[in-house]
Amino acid sequence: MLQKRDTSTLLRRLSPGTKLLMALAGTLAIVFFENIWLSIAMMLISYVVILYEKMGSMFKLIFISTLSMLVFMYAIYGAVVQENQKDTYAFSVFGIPYYQAGIDKATHFFFRIAPLMAFLFLIFRTINMTDLGVWMTKAGLPYRWAFIFTDSFMVIPVLSKDMEQIMDAQRARGLVTEGNLMTRMKAFVPVIVPVVANAFAKVQDQAIAMDTKGFNSKCKKTVYRELPNTTEDKICKAISLVVLIAAIAYKILKSLKKI
């Protein structure tokens, strides 16, 4: 379970514990402050850092789904959601009236989800899974659970690679993966069934290998990987804690004011 640690940028040098705290603080800040400018700032900063970290191609799919969410939310809520029956529309596009209440609802949901999609992508895609497993074990989580959680992230790229290879092999045998919807959907089964069957074929050997390496042993598991707590970690943790406390305090005060 050892991987080389990438320390090329500040974000990659931070320990998993710091990043988890940052993720929690960022999430609560967006959800509790409900401030559109904060959301826009978080989104823009995250996009810049994603490009700086050269993760643009990985983020492409999430960016496309963010854009489709933007279009659908504004198009549908704007046209459907009204304050009341007498609500007059704010503007119309191709004869379809758009209401202010719908635009407000779309803004509320979109700017709660979109910034976090970029921010959390950045945080979790730069976490070293070996370090995360070690951190979880040291934090007191049973080794088995830490293994299951981190292994979930590790198996995905392996299986994705298998899928690509099987798809190429099936294409070489004449499988058509392009064309109309039915043709493309027909290609799904001949690819996914071998992927799943292959993965299951390896399970028994993997179980025996893990058992012989002491996975089932009752004694306490030890780790020999150190997680450095650098000055950068301490600063980021302190900032995250301040944001976290401020967000919770703001939410409590806001609720009290409403009462």
Added chain:
Amino acid sequence: MAMQSTESKSRLWGTYVAIMIPLGVAINYVGGLLNSALGGPLYLDSIGTAVVAAVMGPWVGAISGLLFNVVSALMGGNMMSALFGICNIGTGLIVGYMTKWGFFEKWWQVLIVANVLVSFWNAATGSPIASVVYGGVDGSAGTSVSIAALQAIGADLVTAGFIARMPINLIDKGIAVLIAWIVYKRLPENIKNFNKKK
């Protein structure tokens, strides 16, 4: 593959669980990825939950389903979407218990009973969750347009979400449980019997 004794299998149960849960997560993820790569309009991200539930039992399947939504929420950055794990828990429990009780053997049991139950659960729970997370519209073209049309004719958001999701789920979960069944049928007996003997 060598056959294992019952004692060794029972000793390895925990190890199998630790392997199968992440495997279910990864199969779900790859299913969704393949669907996107082929440009399909469905989700197809519950095959892993169904296979793991059939092989390892309802609760292992349910945990695998829940963990998939947590992992994909973390990877996709949409933390609130982890709530959709409730849908996947139901998928795991339904397929797992059907297999345990011997109702996951024939194609019609899979396509009619399992599919309808899983689809109903997913549409019934998915609709209120989508209204909490996205306000009802989740960016999926087919569902979003259907919801808008139903709302325009007077249906409330949750009802519109349920009606719009049901036919899509019947196709999506139908494919998922059918693939799970095909794979399950092809597995060696010693792996298949985990669910039945536990």
